[in-house]
Amino acid sequence: MSKQSKPAALTSPTTPAYVPPPELVAAAEASLGGASEHERSDSARAYMAYGRATAHRSAVTGNELPGFTLCPTLVRAGWLEVVRELRPDAEVERARAGLVAVANSMNQEIAEAQQKLDDLNQEIATLSQQRDDMRGVVVRGINVREGKPLFDEVVVSLAIATGSEAMADQHGIVVVGHREEADGLPHTYLLQDLSLQAPDPSAWAKVAVDAVHRWAHCAPPQKAYVLAEENTGGAMVANIIHAVDPSVTVKTARILATSELASSVDDSEECHIDPFLMGISQISAAAKDLAKAQQDGQGEVAALVTTTAKALHERVKALALPASER
Incomplete structure (x- = not known):
């Protein structure tokens, strides 16, 4: 009796290796x-992150995963697409860059x-300061x-005080504006009284210099200046002013002494003060009185005030001239 042969063991058919189409490989390449370079780096990082979850083995075959650069072309291209998919769209990126530029x-x-x-x-602050500076111009008609x-x-x-008397540090400083009005007559306006008590000459010099600059915008160029009494330290005043600011113009004028004023008046005549014999300090004091008289005066009084104001203006202009031109 012949021995029966054992049946052959059943084996599963071998699955052929997958060969991707050439066009797919070419597209991946x-x-x-x-x-x-940034995308390649991010693709490798994503691949390594996947490996951490599988203990660096294939989830299909269990084989150890190779390094990213050793992976097939399609695998590396696949992880590259993952990175690109998770990144902002290029158009969105351009829009963001545009918004940043805007x-x-x-x-x-x-x-x-x-x-x-x-x-x-x-500019508003400067104009406000100029407005505040002009608050002294309150005479009617300006x-x-x-x-x-x-x-x-x-x-x-x-009117700088000199000597050693008790009032020798009392200095008179006034700012005066001259202009011709619509009536054809010159008018003088007392703008500001800056008189002060100061033993240091630089104190009144700084006040005078500041006044010239503060009010210069109210006059034509080179028409804002300091006027000092020639026979009361005129040269000294000019030197002290220029020590503070050499750009400030200083003019001097000779003022008649009291004895000269007295000798010019005839005792037999009615005693009065000729405006053309008045000095700067007298003019400064009279300007205030005249401003009020012009406001209150009527008829012949008003006419007299107007004539006196004109004479005062002419006197101030005369005082501004050098002695050789008067």
Whole structure:
């Protein structure tokens, strides 16, 4: 009896190895070739993150996973697509960059607008200061002149005290504005009284210099200046003023002494004061009285006040001239 042969063991058919289509491989190679260094790095990081979850083994075969650079082309291209999918779209990125550029431009415009606002505020502050400086011009009838400065000239008159008397540190400083009004007559306005008590000469010099600069915008160029008494330290006053600010113009005028004033009046005549014999300090004091008289006076009184005011103005102009021209 013949021995029966054992049946052959059943074996499963061998699965042929997958061979990707050439066009798919070519597309993957092109994708990898166009990847940036940053994209390649992120693809490798994503692959390593996947490996941490599988203990660096294939979840299908259990075989140990190779390094990223040793992976087939399709595997590396696949992880590259994952990275690109999770990244912002290029169009979104361009839009974001555009928004950043717009924001930067707006910030620049805001900074420029703020600078213009700061400049405007500075101009307003300057105008406000000038307005405050002009609060002394309260005489009736003064009006802004179209296209012309407020005054034809501005004079800072100094009556500097000298000697060792008790009042030797009392200095008279007044700011006067001259202009011709619509009536054809010259008018003099007392703008500011800056008289002070100061033993240090630099104190009154700084006040006078500051007054010239403060009121210079109310007169034509070079028409705002200091006027000092020639026979009461005129040269000394000019030197002290120029020590504070050499750019300030200082003019001097000779003032008649009391004895000279007295000798010019005939005892047989009615005693009066000729405005043309008045000095700076007398003119400064009379200007206030005349301003009030012009406001209150009527008829012949008003006419007399007007004539006196004109004479005072002419006297101040005469005082501003050098002795050789008077």
